[in-house]
Amino acid sequence: MNGRWVAGNSFTLLENGEAFFPRVFECIAAAEREVLLETFILFEDKVGQALQEALLTAARRGVQIDITIDGYGSPDLSPAFILALTQAGVRVHVFDPSPRLWGYRTNLFRRMHRKIVVVDGKRAFVGGINYSADHLADFGPEAKQDYAVEMEGPLVAEVHQFARAQLLLGQQPPGSRFAQLLKRRPAPCAAPACTPLPAAGRADALFVTRDNVEHKSDIERHYRIAIRGARRRIIIANAYFFPGYRLLRQLRQAARRGVDVRLILQGEPDMPIVKIAAGLLYHHLLAAGVKIYEYHDRPLHGKVALTDDEWSTVGSSNLDPLSLSLNLEANVIIKDRAFNQHLGEHLEQLMADSCTQINSSDLPQSSLWVKLRSFFVFHLLRRYPAWFGWLPAHTPRLTLANKLLGDTHVDHINEGKAS
Structure with a gap:
């Protein structure tokens, strides 16, 4: 790494x-x-x-x-x-x-x-x-x-x-x-x-990149390390959200152990498929206690996150197949209380003023089709990073x-x- x-x-x-x-x-x-x-x-x-x-x-x-x-x-x-x-x-x-x-x-x-x-x-x-x-x-x-x-x-x-x-x-x-x-x-x-x-x-900080040779999953691994270590809160604001199975599982596990897990995702996407893809994961995330907020003022293009009181990241990497498995990306990861607090205050204000919280009651009824769809999508994510890696x-x-x-x-x- x-x-x-x-x-x-x-x-x-x-x-x-x-x-x-x-x-x-x-x-x-x-x-x-x-x-x-x-x-x-x-x-x-x-x-x-x-x-x-x-x-x-x-x-x-x-x-x-x-x-x-x-x-x-x-x-x-x-x-x-x-x-x-x-x-x-x-x-x-x-x-x-x-x-x-x-x-x-x-x-x-x-x-x-x-x-x-x-x-x-x-x-x-x-x-x-x-x-x-x-x-x-x-x-x-x-x-x-x-x-x-x-x-x-x-x-x-x-x-x-x-x-x-x-x-x-x-x-x-x-x-x-x-x-x-x-x-x-x-x-x-x-x-x-x-x-x-x-x-x-x-501030202590590191510069993390993703390539297709020696650093194929470094940015995702730093996200997962931070999520596993979180004890109080996780806030992720990410434009294109369709991560791998392990990252989703760790978000669910964090919420179940009492961490306040919040996702800020696109409500007015620049590409409709973005909201459709993220929406396929809502049932699983909400069922575990993850809170989802859709940002509606304008298309969200940000890629920022924080955990607890020190860890933050800002960069170019989305949490989707392109960024996690194909693109060349760069993030900085920052350990600094003042920066974490400033970013946290900004994201809290964003959720309060410009987002709609999604609840289970807002989603389609859990019909047999919805359950089957969610099952296949969720388990597809176990394998997709490796599948995308097969591309030349x-x-x-x-x-x-x-x-x-x-x-x-x-x-x-x-x-x-x-x-």
Whole structure:
């Protein structure tokens, strides 16, 4: 299991794009040496354009910038948008840039779903917020509710080394010896970028990732460890909830031993199948004493949780088959009473003001069909992580975006500028 507890960190919870985007863009624009950024989605809307401007501001001062986008999540950036970045010296990497088939995206699985920013090796951001306008309230009813953290302290060095290693790994031929070494060791890092960082707070924390080679279940295992150890309360707010059998069983066991277990799930989902899938589990969870709250103000996109008075997590990982068995994910796990209390107060307010509690009486009557359906779904979950693991894995492949544009696009853009 990857990750090690590191002392001396500070964390700031950032809610939605209103808090996240200005802070990230400010730090990027003020960068002195290096910016590393990974995201699943980058859209060419007002948020994407603001990110582009912050990156250009830093790049024009000579800051080394590498951004990685997912080929499935960010498929429609225009050549002009990419070229503006690359001509300023920004290296834009695309994870698994597969061609379309009859207009449809074919790279459905093994997505690079992480959301990470590291600035000058001294400050990092990890969470679930993508670079798109639907993370802002003025987007309308479909605006997403989501979270990230800003961190300072010694753990930033681990996030930094990980992000550097992913760039090097993505450029290696599959199966190469150097690629195998990179999976086991931190990326080479030159001073002063990777000098030890001083303590910035009192939080113990670890950085946990999920991949399809050596860390297939690390994030889920940390969830299960926290659930098993909980004595007073568990609150999980997760957008896409359809976890494996062991995690569900431990939630039920926690509720039965008297722990106050609460789940905040989507009530107004961005995809209807999300609510249908989670709803298949409601009978089993409610019967064990788990409390379920559906969030109705906007689509829930968050991936946060806490137990008791110290343990918390924020990151990109949902609790569903894609995140737990296929996607590349990253979470931070925090042991800090002040952060746990702040997150807990926020989630309590969310449940009180914006959620509807689901009771057994709200569910369809337990007909023979409902009982059979629940039985098969619940026991299907015993096996699905292994089943999904059979889908083809591949070595992460990064391609520079300017190579994907081709000379024709570049010449056309340059002709347009000349005219």
